[in-house]
Amino acid sequence: MSQDLVTIKPSQVTVDLHWVSARIFDVLSHWAGEAENPTVAVSMATTSRHLSWHVSDLAELIPEPEGDDGEEAPDPLHPAVADALDAIQEIPGTVERLGVAHRVLLPRLAVECVKIERGSKPDDEPDPLVEIARALLGDLRRDRDDGEVILASLIIDIATVQRVGERMLEAERRIVEAGGLVPITLP
Numbered sequence: 001m002s003q004d005l006v007t008i009k010p011s012q013v014t015v016d017l018h019w020v021s022a023r024i025f026d027v028l029s030h031w032a033g034e035a036e037n038p039t040v041a042v043s044m045a046t047t048s049r050h051l052s053w054h055v056s057d058l059a060e061l062i063p064e065p066e067g068d069d070g071e072e073a074p075d076p077l078h079p080a081v082a083d084a085l086d087a088i089q090e091i092p093g094t095v096e097r098l099g100v101a102h103r104v105l106l107p108r109l110a111v112e113c114v115k116i117e118r119g120s121k122p123d124d125e126p127d128p129l130v131e132i133a134r135a136l137l138g139d140l141r142r143d144r145d146d147g148e149v150i151l152a153s154l155i156i157d158i159a160t161v162q163r164v165g166e167r168m169l170e171a172e173r174r175i176v177e178a179g180g181l182v183p184i185t186l187p
Helices: 011-034 038-059 079-089 094-119 129-156 159-178
Strands: none
Touching: 011 079, 011 094, 011 129, 038 094, 038 129, 079 094, 079 129, 094 129, 094 159, 129 159
16 A cells, blocks of 8 residues: 555654654664764764754654543554664764664655645645644755765775665664564555
8 A cells, every 4th residue: 555545643753753753863863872983974974963953843843641631642663663763873883873863864865855845725724743844844854965086085995885786785684674664554
C-alpha cells in the first residue's frame, strides 16, 4: 500500500520525528566524542547541536499523556528501529562514521521532513510541525553539504572508499530491515 494512501495521526508523526531526531542526535554526539579527527568531531557536534534545537521544538508539540481531548500521547517508534540505531552507533572508524552520518542517517531524516512538508496543503493555516520540519530540513542540507566537503578530503584511497562503503551498506541494511527510520503503522 502506498504511504500516500495511509492516514497517520499528526501526533504520531510528531512523536516519531522527535524520537528519531533525538536518537540520531545521540548517535552523532557519541561519535563526536570519539572522533579521532578534530574537524570530524566539530562537524558531528555541530550537526548534533542543530538536531538538539529541533528536538526541543518538536517536544513542545507532543501532547501530554492526557491532553485536552483525552487522547493519550502516542507511543514512540518500533523497537526494531531502536535496535538498528543502537547497532549503527557501534560502527567503528571516524571516516566511516562520517560517511554513515552524511550519506545515510541525515539523508534518511531529511526524507522524513520532506514527507511532512509535502503532506501539508498550501492553503492550510501554518502548521508548527511543518515549520519545524522545514527548518530541520534546511539545517540537514547545510550540515550534509559541510560533511560531504570533509568526507571528500578524507577519502583518499580505494581502501578508505571500500571501508566507508561497507559501513554505509551495513547502516542502510539495518534501517531497511527495521522498516525505515519511521516505519508506517497501518491503521
